[in-house]
Amino acid sequence: MAARILDGKALAETVRAEVRVSVDAFKAKYGRAPGLEVILVGDDPASQVYTRNKEKASNEVGMRGRLHVLPAATPEDEVLALVQRLNADEATDGILVQLPLPKGLREQRILDAVSPAKDVDGFHPINAGLLASGRPGLVPCTPRGCMRLLALAGATLKGARAVVVGRSNIVGKPVAQLLLAEHATVTIAHSRTEDLAAVCREADILVAAVGKADLIRGDFVKPGAIVIDVGMNRIDAGNGKTKLVGDVTFAEAAEVASAITPVPGGVGPMTIAYLLENTVTAATARMEKR
């Protein structure tokens, strides 16, 4: 294996340590901790784990993290009322609505109700528009994590060819915007792309964010490229067990790439770290605005 393995777990610890410093500075200046409110509707087991982790992680860096658990049958208006109450609450800096929401709740309507200034997921159309316009705003966590991993890899972005595979609003499109802002020449590929292998081989920087195991094989990777694998796919590991893999066939790509993120332990841990970072950023921006 030639490629350097980009250790997202260790890097996420670094980001958390940075956030802790910012949280301490915030507390010293404003006399309170930044507050992150996480809303979970229903009892999806994976979502329960994720939201508890987010609550715990925010408290670990000195924030006030709180989890609101609502029954799956909660009417939409009650979810909206909670969001509105948190929007109006001075001590709430970040609001995160855990997805997916139970059927019957209109996801878009609820996400759009979150105040853009507290939208630490960066999903609100205003934040998407500010990002698209190169203006300051709250940027989705996973794309921020990808950019930090590229910095760890020492990537030169200016003038580099970057290929993003996947065009989701949560990862593909915002990471393309961030790469473009750093002056990369950016190509967005997706399920309809013809000859994906050839398009990927143009990439000095290859970001895979589709959610399909073994989509990106070793021969898709230009020798020396940096590969960021956002995929999280649970596949059959044989003998009745499952394992987590990315979109990239790791063993093959690691032979060719200069640096690559593993799955797990690559992009995954960065997402929560940047949720914390976004919360202290949102808190500081709100307080400074007043």
Add this chain to the structure above:
Amino acid sequence: MAARILDGKALAETVRAEVRVSVDAFKAKYGRAPGLEVILVGDDPASQVYTRNKEKASNEVGMRGRLHVLPAATPEDEVLALVQRLNADEATDGILVQLPLPKGLREQRILDAVSPAKDVDGFHPINAGLLASGRPGLVPCTPRGCMRLLALAGATLKGARAVVVGRSNIVGKPVAQLLLAEHATVTIAHSRTEDLAAVCREADILVAAVGKADLIRGDFVKPGAIVIDVGMNRIDAGNGKTKLVGDVTFAEAAEVASAITPVPGGVGPMTIAYLLENTVTAATARMEKR
């Protein structure tokens, strides 16, 4: 010359005729004409011509077009007050602030004050975010004009390689979003792109939106590609005169492309046509929402 010349002037007439039909339907349904309000601050001669053309064009399709001319020395708060008054006015469907604004006025602040529902230029961050998220909203006029020219050319967008040269918020980025929504594999190139010629040669669809005469030469164009030239550059024509040219060296590119827009008479006339289209779209959306 091998390429088909895409006649934007004639196509803009078609769009205007379509708008006229929509305006008539709107009038029949709501008992009033859609209203477009154009704000000009200062006495820039080019802006005077542009705004008068917009006023005239909107009246020609049966709308109520009005031009507000404010002195160059108008304080920012007064410009904002006019925008707010038009935002609140029930009979105003579209508000356009002509750029550039005189020095001393904060462009961003004034543009952000325009109600997103009346933002017929599609410049508001909410509209940029809706476009970036693949959601309905008001889309900038020139990119819409480009897409219509591609339709005229009979371009197959799904799976095609599209290269957009230029990453402005007004043209490059939104046209990239529209191409992506049509399932093209989209590359955004710009001033920092290395070997621009090679990147452009990948394009089945090449959109040039930089503002630099002769940036795109004939050998940048893949044989059979469709070329959309958004550039509008006034250059020395010899003997003391000037002439308008695009970003593409037309005579060279027309030898190689399958279809190409001329300058003038290509993208230019489409922009005003889609301003009118956006106004009737905005009017209809607002009325239907009530």
